[in-house]
Amino acid sequence: MTALDVPLQQPVADAAWHRLSPRMLLIHPILELGRALPALVGIFFAGSGHDSGHYWTLGAAGLVMLYSLTRWFTTRLQVTEQSVTLRHGLVRRRTVTTSRDRIRTVDLTSHLLHRALGLARVVIGTGTNDRKGRGGLVLDGLTVGVARRLRDDLLHPVRAQAPAAAPPVELARLDRHWIGYAPFTLSGVITGVVIWGLFWRIQGESRIDLLRKGPLREVTDWFTARSTGTAVVVLVAAAVVFVAVTSTVGYVLAFWNFRLARHPSGTLEVTRGLLTTRATSIERRRLAGVHLSAPLPLRWVHATRTTAVATGLRTGRGSERGGEVLLPPAPAHVATAVATDVLDGTAAVSVALHRHPRAARRRRMIRSAVGATVLAAAGVLSAVLADTTWPLVPAAVALAAAVPIGLDRYANLGHARADGYLVTQFGSLVRRRSVLAESAVVGWTLRTTFLQRRQGLTTLVATTAAGAQGYPVLDLAGDDAVALADAVTPGLFTGLVHAPAAHRATAR
Amino acid sequence: MTTPEAAAAPARLRAPANLVSRRARAYWAVRALPLWVVVAAAEVVVLLATDASATAVTTVVAVSAAVALAHLLVMPQWRYRVHRWELTETAVYTQAGWFRQERRIAPITRIQTVDTVRGPIEQLFGLANVTVTTASARGPILVHALDLAVAERLVATLTDRAQLDGGDGT
Numbered sequence: 001m002t003a004l005d006v007p008l009q010q011p012v013a014d015a016a017w018h019r020l021s022p023r024m025l026l027i028h029p030i031l032e033l034g035r036a037l038p039a040l041v042g043i044f045f046a047g048s049g050h051d052s053g054h055y056w057t058l059g060a061a062g063l064v065m066l067y068s069l070t071r072w073f074t075t076r077l078q079v080t081e082q083s084v085t086l087r088h089g090l091v092r093r094r095t096v097t098t099s100r101d102r103i104r105t106v107d108l109t110s111h112l113l114h115r116a117l118g119l120a121r122v123v124i125g126t127g128t129n130d131r132k133g134r135g136g137l138v139l140d141g142l143t144v145g146v147a148r149r150l151r152d153d154l155l156h157p158v159r160a161q162a163p164a165a166a167p168p169v170e171l172a173r174l175d176r177h178w179i180g181y182a183p184f185t186l187s188g189v190i191t192g193v194v195i196w197g198l199f200w201r202i203q204g205e206s207r208i209d210l211l212r213k214g215p216l217r218e219v220t221d222w223f224t225a226r227s228t229g230t231a232v233v234v235l236v237a238a239a240v241v242f243v244a245v246t247s248t249v250g251y252v253l254a255f256w257n258f259r260l261a262r263h264p265s266g267t268l269e270v271t272r273g274l275l276t277t278r279a280t281s282i283e284r285r286r287l288a289g290v291h292l293s294a295p296l297p298l299r300w301v302h303a304t305r306t307t308a309v310a311t312g313l314r315t316g317r318g319s320e321r322g323g324e325v326l327l328p329p330a331p332a333h334v335a336t337a338v339a340t341d342v343l344d345g346t347a348a349v350s351v352a353l354h355r356h357p358r359a360a361r362r363r364r365m366i367r368s369a370v371g372a373t374v375l376a377a378a379g380v381l382s383a384v385l386a387d388t389t390w391p392l393v394p395a396a397v398a399l400a401a402a403v404p405i406g407l408d409r410y411a412n413l414g415h416a417r418a419d420g421y422l423v424t425q426f427g428s429l430v431r432r433r434s435v436l437a438e439s440a441v442v443g444w445t446l447r448t449t450f451l452q453r454r455q456g457l458t459t460l461v462a463t464t465a466a467g468a469q470g471y472p473v474l475d476l477a478g479d480d481a482v483a484l485a486d487a488v489t490p491g492l493f494t495g496l497v498h499a500p501a502a503h504r505a506t507a508r
Numbered sequence: 509m510t511t512p513e514a515a516a517a518p519a520r521l522r523a524p525a526n527l528v529s530r531r532a533r534a535y536w537a538v539r540a541l542p543l544w545v546v547v548a549a550a551e552v553v554v555l556l557a558t559d560a561s562a563t564a565v566t567t568v569v570a571v572s573a574a575v576a577l578a579h580l581l582v583m584p585q586w587r588y589r590v591h592r593w594e595l596t597e598t599a600v601y602t603q604a605g606w607f608r609q610e611r612r613i614a615p616i617t618r619i620q621t622v623d624t625v626r627g628p629i630e631q632l633f634g635l636a637n638v639t640v641t642t643a644s645a646r647g648p649i650l651v652h653a654l655d656l657a658v659a660e661r662l663v664a665t666l667t668d669r670a671q672l673d674g675g676d677g678t
Contacts, residue, residue: 311643443614443647446521450607463614463647470646482521485613492599492615498520 017076017087021143023117024072030113032068033061040064077139084124084154086137096137098124104286104311106151108279110144115277120147124154155281156265168261168269172327172338179251181329184297185305188246192239232390255328260338268308268342270325280324286310288440288466289421290326290339290349292433298329299431305329306339309436309467324467339435348421348435353414359455360475361410368406372398405429415473415484422462422488424473434471438488440464446481460485521611524594524601532591532653533584535633540583544576593651595662600640600649612649618642622666624659638662 033040044057067090075088085097105125114120119141142150223231256274263269266284271277289309298304306327327338339349379395408428416423422441425433445461452458458481460473476484486493551572555565586606593602601613623639630636636659640649654662 442618442642442644443612443649445647446611446613448609453609461646463642463644465643468646469644479520489615492613493521494598495596496521496524496594496599496601496613498522 017078020072020075020077020139021119021141021146022072023119023143024141025069026117027113027119027141028068028071029065032064036061036064079150079153084137086139098137100154103154104283106154106281108144108147108151109276110141110278111276114141115275118144120144120279122147122150151279151281155267155283156263166264168263170259170261171268171341172258172260172330172334174255174258174272174328175330175334178255178303178328178330179248181298181301181303181331182248182251183244184295184301184303185247185251185329186243186295186297187250188243188248191246191250192242228390232393251328255325258328260326260342262342268326272325272328282308282310282324286466287342288464289434289436290342291435291467292335292339292349293427293430294332295430296428302332303329304332304335306335307467308342309434309464311440311466343421343435346419346421346435348416348418348423351416351418351423353416353423353425356410356413356415356475357457357477357480359457359477360413361407363452363455363457363475364409364413365403365406368402368409372402372405413474415476417484417487422471422473424462424471426472426474434467436462436464436466436471440466441488444485444489444492445470446485448478458482462488524592524603524611526593528588528591528593528651528653529633529635529655529658531633531635531655533588535629535635535653536584536587537580538633539629540580544572544580547572547576591652593654595665600666602649602651604650604652612647614640614642614647614649616666616669619666622663624663626656636660640666 040057040060043060044054046056070090071088074090074093075086077087078085081100083097083099084103085095087093087095103124105123107123107125108120109123110120120143121141122139124137124139139147139150141147223234226234253274253276255272257277258272259270261269261271263281268282268284268287269279270282271279287308287310291307291309292304293307294304306325308324308326310324326342327335330338336350340346343349375398376395379391379393379398383389383391383395405428409426412425412428412431414425417438420438422436422438423433424436425431441462441464443463445463447459447461448457452475456478457475458478460476460481461470462473462485463470473481473484482493482497486497551568555568560568583606590606590609591602591604593600595601599613599615600619601611603609603611619640620643621639621641623641625637625639626635630653634656635653636656638651638654638659640651642648651659651662
């Protein structure tokens with residue numbers, strides 16, 4: 001049995017079973033040892049009392065490495081004209097079969113060890129699987145050449161017949177100036193919060209006051225010697241620098257060598273990454289739209305991030321991990337151009353939006369004011385309880401920001417229809433604009449709270465199998481919501497709407 | 509393309525035609541009961557432990573009894589008025605909730621699965637829930653507290669119509 005070295009372009013009619021690349025025999029032990037490290041450390045300390053303690057540790061490490069090798073020996077892959085089948089497992093044997101026409105995405109990832117050995121991890125996404133968090137078919141790993149051929153074979157089986165296939169057309173590539181936008185994405189804040197949380201956990205569990213040890217002690221001493229004002233200014237400056245630096249590092253790691261290209265068959269290919277390289281393919285018929293989102297700081301510098309709304313791609317927090325990036329945070333005009341290009345030149349990406357009724361503005365303002373009041377109250381309360389003044393600063397900031405944020409949220413609120421796409425936009429701290437193909441809408445939710453009903457407003461959610469699964473149009477006039485839904489999915493409301501005769505016109 | 513205003517005449521969506529089972533009201537009341545039993549138990553423990561005065565005890569018991577009674581009487585009626593469903597030629601349409609109300613509608617052609625769920629209390633009342641899923645994780649349509657016979661008929665009709673359509677419903 002060979003390591004999948006047959007040319008895969010030809011329809012693989014013979015149902016041969018292939019192994020993964022034997023080079024994985026070098027990688028598995030290292031990764032598995034890393035995973036088992038906590039347990040090994042435990043064994044090391046547990047056995048350190050005896051003379052033979054270290055042999056126990058070595059023995060356990062050896063077992064772990066041996067076990068890791070079984071992964072390679074037990075994994076078999078079969079590619080036929082109809083399906084892809086993966087068999088793996090030593091104790092519990094699993095066979096996963098996916099029909100070829102259900103394959104929606106093929107994702108190639110190579111971390112550093114992979115890259116050193118010329119390997120790639122292939123994830124075959126089938127839509128529904130991904131959504132339930134079970135992942136698709138994972139082949140870890142194939143040699144890069146085989147992985148690419150497998151991808152091409154799975155996504156464009158016809159290409160074998162077309163002899164001189166045109167090369168992919170490049171739609172975008174990383175402009176190094178864009179790295180300057182990294183600090184404005186605030187992605188470093190998450191890193192900061194994680195480190196902060198880790199610090200307090202270590203502090204809590206070890207019962208050692210880390211602030212009184214080593215170099216940190218000098219830092220705390222320095223701060224205690226300064227006035228509160230200086231300390232706050234220095235702390236804020238340090239936080240800003242930290243976020244800027246980690247955001248930039250994160251940006252470079254994620255988006256170095258970024259390239260978006262369109263395959264002649266219409267499939268989009270995204271490749272990116274400095275240390276871990278990723279190559280994601282999105283079939284055109286799986287692409288239901290695009291999503292442009294910009295946190296407030298990114299909007300200040302007229303930039304935005306662009307992601308694909310596609311079936312079979314994971315979405316959620318950390319869009320860099322989701323495998324759905326269409327463009328790194330980049331200038332807004334570039335993002336708009338690329339998004340338009342990706343959706344075959346539709347005007348929907350940049351179309352002017354319909355405003356929502358004045359009641360929607362009142363609702364944005366009230367919600368913003370209530371949120372700010374709660375934050376301010378919390379600030380005042382903690383100031384009183386802790387007998388300090390600094391929590392009053394964020395409280396004041398929250399109150400001062402309430403009105404601008406409310407107004408901005410209303411200014412950003414809107415929807416439109418263009419070229420068979422439904423466009424919806426909302427948000428202020430993060431402004432999101434979604435462009436969703438109307439043919440991808442599989443249903444509607446019309447949501448009203450008690451207060452919304454009193455103001456005659458309805459939030460209309462277009463449900464879809466792609467991306468976030470549901471895209472809301474916030475606070476429409478009730479009748480407009482129905483009219484919009486009816487226009488997007490004609491005939492759905494047949495027999496469910498009252499005759500328009502005795503009804504006021506909603507034209508604005 | 510056109511604006512939504514021009515694309516369709518102003519339209520007011522009517523509520524779905526069918527009410528849920530009459531027994532649903534009793535069922536909802538019974539299902540809310542354990543919550544108040546827990547609250548009552550917590551109150552008894554606290555009042556015994558803190559050695560409270562007689563007036564405090566009467567006030568707390570009276571207030572919570574009033575709230576419980578109001579909840580158990582009003583909530584089922586309110587929900588019974590809101591919870592509705594309808595199956596048209598083209599769509600499944602439901603309305604649910606009480607403070608926050610939701611109307612959900614999905615084309616029959618996009619239906620992927622139809623399930624019936626009956627919990628123990630529901631079986632006691634002869635009720636069944638029908639869940640209609642589409643390809644979207646956000647859009648399952650739930651029809652609560654139907655008479656068993658009605659639910660079975662609904663499921664039969666839906667599976668019958670949905671399988672006429674090919675494709676994977678995305």
